[in-house]
Amino acid sequence: MYALVDGNNFYVSCERVFAPHLLGKPVVVLSSNDGACVARSEEAKALGVQMAQPWFQVRHLERSAGLIAVSANFELYAEMSARMMAVEARYAPRQEIYSIDESFLDFEGVRGDLVAIGRELRAAVWREVGLPTCVGIGPTKTLAKLANHIAKSAERKPGSYPAHLAQVCNVGAMHQHELDGHFAATDVSEVWGIGRKTSARLHDAGVHTVLDLLQADATTLRRQFSIVMEKTLRELRGTPCLSIDDAPAARQQILVSRSFGKAVTTMDGIIEAVSEFASRAAEKLRGQESVCGAIHVFFSTSPFRRNDRQHQAGVTIPLVRPTADTRMLVATAAATVHGQYRAGFNYAKAGVMLVDLQRADEACQGELDLAAPASDCAPAQGQGHDRARLMNAMDVLNRRFGRDAVRIGSARVASSREETRSWAIRQERRTPRSTTRWDEVPVVRC
Numbered sequence: 001m002y003a004l005v006d007g008n009n010f011y012v013s014c015e016r017v018f019a020p021h022l023l024g025k026p027v028v029v030l031s032s033n034d035g036a037c038v039a040r041s042e043e044a045k046a047l048g049v050q051m052a053q054p055w056f057q058v059r060h061l062e063r064s065a066g067l068i069a070v071s072a073n074f075e076l077y078a079e080m081s082a083r084m085m086a087v088e089a090r091y092a093p094r095q096e097i098y099s100i101d102e103s104f105l106d107f108e109g110v111r112g113d114l115v116a117i118g119r120e121l122r123a124a125v126w127r128e129v130g131l132p133t134c135v136g137i138g139p140t141k142t143l144a145k146l147a148n149h150i151a152k153s154a155e156r157k158p159g160s161y162p163a164h165l166a167q168v169c170n171v172g173a174m175h176q177h178e179l180d181g182h183f184a185a186t187d188v189s190e191v192w193g194i195g196r197k198t199s200a201r202l203h204d205a206g207v208h209t210v211l212d213l214l215q216a217d218a219t220t221l222r223r224q225f226s227i228v229m230e231k232t233l234r235e236l237r238g239t240p241c242l243s244i245d246d247a248p249a250a251r252q253q254i255l256v257s258r259s260f261g262k263a264v265t266t267m268d269g270i271i272e273a274v275s276e277f278a279s280r281a282a283e284k285l286r287g288q289e290s291v292c293g294a295i296h297v298f299f300s301t302s303p304f305r306r307n308d309r310q311h312q313a314g315v316t317i318p319l320v321r322p323t324a325d326t327r328m329l330v331a332t333a334a335a336t337v338h339g340q341y342r343a344g345f346n347y348a349k350a351g352v353m354l355v356d357l358q359r360a361d362e363a364c365q366g367e368l369d370l371a372a373p374a375s376d377c378a379p380a381q382g383q384g385h386d387r388a389r390l391m392n393a394m395d396v397l398n399r400r401f402g403r404d405a406v407r408i409g410s411a412r413v414a415s416s417r418e419e420t421r422s423w424a425i426r427q428e429r430r431t432p433r434s435t436t437r438w439d440e441v442p443v444v445r446c
């Protein structure tokens, strides 16, 4: 059995942990130079704000409806994500991190009432990290994802599904006729891996609900759609056949991570892994014609190896300008490992997540080409080691003496005054990076 644990309105929820006055208010998080809404609180959704809607279209709601907008603070979100994932990892022997706010837990070999375990997990994440989550459980990842949709909808839209399925839903424990009832109430577009285009084609063919899909002629579907559809159908019928590698990509970030078959103890080993993950993530990024504004690199020991000393490393590096250049991303990922690695630990997993995704064509508009050609960002063959050491030294200095204590010369020249950085990422409403910067830690007076 699998569980899919998903943070509710994740970016907004992270903001609320450190700004409780945002609770109960309509809040949106802006990304891509404050241009588009990439996360919405339930209250903002109720005002009609759409996902990825341009900010200028909803800006009037600030005055008329009290809508609050904050700039995306990916450094905060990635760190909160790492904390949330670490709590979730305690509840199953295997965890696959799927996106910034979603992870699959493999319950193989776990005994007991899985719904009770799910509730305990939710309570622990809430208590220890302050984030609300929903848990979907099922015999395949596709069903766990669907169960998560039911858990979330039952909580948000009373009446959509029975109230007792809110927050934690196990479809694996249901009788087929009960499950069919939920399938009949669920649009095919909610199925993992069925995108907008495919669901439009299915609707045209008279297939509207998940139940319709399961009752449709498999041979016809196979002919009209790809092999992925066949796998999806088998997964919906309860036969696991999706590995994390052929899982459909999440939309808002690109994440490539893996648990190591055998513990990795050397820095070179971790670098090798994250370099490969960064390359694969960059490929996916270019595949969807996007660039990313920041890269998050993480690696950690296993909480299940109780006798091992534990270490979790995770850092988000904002990029000077959005890129999809593999060399740039690999170099950044490797430099990050240099700065974070500690000897003497049995590392069990690592990953790379590209965040602040923007469409490549839009990201380049109005941007001065100040950053030198790619060779400036990425090490030429043979210079890689020096460059990595330089980056590492920079990171260490900047961590100790404050951000931008040391910068790349070309960046310094171009940005001698903050306001002249016309190409810099615009984040006018960014909240403090409360978990990663000493000078931005919240102050409590009592």
Ligand SMILES: [Mg+2]
Binding pocket: 006, 007, 008, 009, 010, 101
């Ligand atoms: Mg979520």
